[in-house]
Amino acid sequence: MAKTPKETQVEKWIKGVEKKPAKWLNKGGKLSELPSSQLQVLELFTKEFLTPRKIAIRRQTTQSAVYKILDKLRKKGLLTIHQGGVEKIGMTIQPSAAKKRNIHTIRLHGEKYNIKILFKDERYKERIKAEKKLNVDGNVVLLYPNAVVVHSGQNFFGDDAIKSTSKAVEYWGRFFAILENQLKVLLVKPRHDNINRFAAHYAEINNELARKANVEGEKIKVYARDDGKLWFLIDNSFNLHEAETVHGHTSYDDMHSVVQPFFNDLRENKPLLLSEMLALMKDQASLGLKTTENLNEVASGLNILIKLNKPLEPDKKPVFDDKGKPDYVG
Incomplete structure (x- = not known):
C-alpha cells in the first residue's frame, strides 16, 4: 500500500x-x-x-x-501595505479562546525594548525630523537619533515562561528585520549587545488566588525588598483572572522559578487545613511525650546495667555479712 x-x-x-x-x-x-x-x-x-x-x-x-x-x-x-512593510494581523486575546487553552497558560505581554542603532543613513535622519512615532503591526515604535524604543502590543502564550518567551523571541527577530528595512537602519548584528528588554509582564491565566481576589474585590500587590519596585500583582485583564509578575528585570525569573512552581505545588499537593495542622501538631506532641517517657525508662535500665558491670577495685575484697551465709551445709 x-x-x-x-x-x-x-x-x-x-x-x-x-x-x-x-x-x-x-x-x-x-x-x-x-x-x-x-x-x-x-x-x-x-x-x-x-x-x-x-x-x-x-x-x-x-x-x-x-x-x-x-x-x-x-x-x-x-x-496590506503599511508604511513600506507588511501590516499583518497581530495576536489578540479573546477570553473564551484563552480559557480553552491549558487552564494555567502563561501569557507574556507588555514588553518594551530599547534598541541602540548600529548604523543609520541619511534617510533615517531625515525621517525622524518629520515623525517620531510609528505604529507597526500593533506595536508602538518611538524614534530617537541613536535608538529605537518598541512598546509591544503582542501576546505570547505558552505552558510556561520558557515557551511563551521562545515564541516572543521568534516573533521579534522577524519584526526587527522589518523595522530595519522600513527605517533604513541596522538594529541586529551577531555578538552585539545593543537590544535591551526593560519591561515584560508574565501572567498565569485562571489563577486560583486571582479568581478569589477578584470575586472578593481585593487588590493584591507585592513589592520587592531589594529596590522597592512592584514585582507581583493580581490582575483581571480580559476577565482572565491572572497572577502576574511585572518587575522590569526579574519578571521572567519570578514567574519561572517562584510563582508558577509555588501554585503548581499547591495544586498537586493538597494543603492542610488549619484544624488538620493543629491536630497533627497535637499528635506529634503526644508522640513526643511518650517517646520521652520511654527514653527515661531506657536510661534507668542502662544505669542499672552500668553499675552491675562495674569492675571491682583490685585492693578491695568482697564483704559478706551474716545474711549472705548459708543456713546449712550439705
Whole structure:
C-alpha cells in the first residue's frame, strides 16, 4: 500500500491562510491556483518577513519584478501595505479562546525594548525630523537619533515562561528585520549587545488566588525588598483572572522559578487545613511525650546495667555479712 505523501511547507501554509480568506479568496479564488511566482513571493513576504530586496536575491530576480508581483497580490487583497512593510494581523486575546487553552497558560505581554542603532543613513535622519512615532503591526515604535524604543502590543502564550518567551523571541527577530528595512537602519548584528528588554509582564491565566481576589474585590500587590519596585500583582485583564509578575528585570525569573512552581505545588499537593495542622501538631506532641517517657525508662535500665558491670577495685575484697551465709551445709 502506497504511503500518502507528506504535505509540503507551502501546502501547509496555504491551508493556514485559507482559514482567513481575503477579498480575492471570497470571490472563489484559491491560493493553489496562483502562479508559482506569486505564491512564492507571497510566502516569503508574509511568512518569512523578507524584504523585497532579499526576496529578489532569494529568487535571483530584480527588485522591480518583485514589486510588480507584490502589487498584484495587494490588488487581490492578499497583502496590506503599511508604511513600506507588511501590516499583518497581530495576536489578540479573546477570553473564551484563552480559557480553552491549558487552564494555567502563561501569557507574556507588555514588553518594551530599547534598541541602540548600529548604523543609520541619511534617510533615517531625515525621517525622524518629520515623525517620531510609528505604529507597526500593533506595536508602538518611538524614534530617537541613536535608538529605537518598541512598546509591544503582542501576546505570547505558552505552558510556561520558557515557551511563551521562545515564541516572543521568534516573533521579534522577524519584526526587527522589518523595522530595519522600513527605517533604513541596522538594529541586529551577531555578538552585539545593543537590544535591551526593560519591561515584560508574565501572567498565569485562571489563577486560583486571582479568581478569589477578584470575586472578593481585593487588590493584591507585592513589592520587592531589594529596590522597592512592584514585582507581583493580581490582575483581571480580559476577565482572565491572572497572577502576574511585572518587575522590569526579574519578571521572567519570578514567574519561572517562584510563582508558577509555588501554585503548581499547591495544586498537586493538597494543603492542610488549619484544624488538620493543629491536630497533627497535637499528635506529634503526644508522640513526643511518650517517646520521652520511654527514653527515661531506657536510661534507668542502662544505669542499672552500668553499675552491675562495674569492675571491682583490685585492693578491695568482697564483704559478706551474716545474711549472705548459708543456713546449712550439705
